[in-house]
Amino acid sequence: MNSLPRSFYARDTIKVAKELLGKQLVRKIGKSRISGIITETEAYRHKDDPASHAFRKKTERTKAMFEEVGRAYVYFTYGMHFCFNVVAKDPKVDAGAVLIRAIHPEKGIEIMKKNRGKSDEKSLTDGPAKLTQALDISKKQYGIDLTRNLELFITDGIEKPQKIIASTRIGVNTATDNLWNFKIFLNM
DNA sequence: CTTGGGATGGTCT
DNA sequence: GACCATCCCAAGG
Numbered sequence: 670m671n672s673l674p675r676s677f678y679a680r681d682t683i684k685v686a687k688e689l690l691g692k693q694l695v696r697k698i699g700k701s702r703i704s705g706i707i708t709e710t711e712a713y714r715h716k717d718d719p720a721s722h723a724f725r726k727k728t729e730r731t732k733a734m735f736e737e738v739g740r741a742y743v744y745f746t747y748g749m750h751f752c753f754n755v756v757a758k759d760p761k762v763d764a765g766a767v768l769i770r771a772i773h774p775e776k777g778i779e780i781m782k783k784n785r786g787k788s789d790e791k792s793l794t795d796g797p798a799k800l801t802q803a804l805d806i807s808k809k810q811y812g813i814d815l816t817r818n819l820e821l822f823i824t825d826g827i828e829k830p831q832k833i834i835a836s837t838r839i840g841v842n843t844a845t846d847n848l849w850n851f852k853i854f855l856n857m
Numbered sequence: 858c859t860t861g862g863g864a865t866g867g868t869c870t
Numbered sequence: 871g872a873c874c875a876t877c878c879c880a881a882g883g
Contacts, residue, residue, distance in 0.1 A: 730869095747864090752876085797875070
């Protein structure tokens with residue numbers, strides 16, 4: 670299983686957000702491996718998107734959104750949580766990223782439970798801050814390259830999902846006409 | 858099952 | 871000095 674190529678991320682952020690659904694997110698920690706299928710994403714763009722961290726200007730915190738696609742943008746929020754994004758944007762645009770909001774756990778479930786301090790499998794990775802906790806993602810992963818099969822990367826997962834649900838983005842109160850939250854339901 | 862409040866700190870105004 | 875792309879638990883139906 671090889672990582673998705675850089676070119677996958679060098680397209681419109683919304684298109685990438687949709688196509689990331691059903692892909693596999695892999696986290697390697699030492700000899701162990703954690704993985705899951707991406708089930709919910711959100712697109713955040715640039716000047717046309719007031720809800721985006723990149724809307725105002727490039728800062729120390731948000732600089733990753735303006736830099737190379739296919740890398741991680743991790744930020745800290747609500748005083749206790751990290752959120753994991755993948756930088757993705759059309760080459761014509763200056764900034765953009767896809768927030769990974771939820772995954773369906775596959776491998777390494779015991780490690781995730783340990784990292785979370787919880788044993789309820791249903792709620793291991795069904796929120797943006799939960800999945801970073803389960804996969805042990807923090808500021809240390811800021812800017813790392815997701816196309817190189819190293820500690821964190823994304824590969825092909827399941828077949829292309831049939832039905833994608835588009836909604837308004839969670840916790841965002843501007844640009845509510847933009848249905849840029851995307852999710853799938855795995856039939857299992 | 859749903860609801861409400863508390864925890865907690867980096868970042869920008 | 872307020873804002874947040876949040877989560878968790880306890881309490882109430």
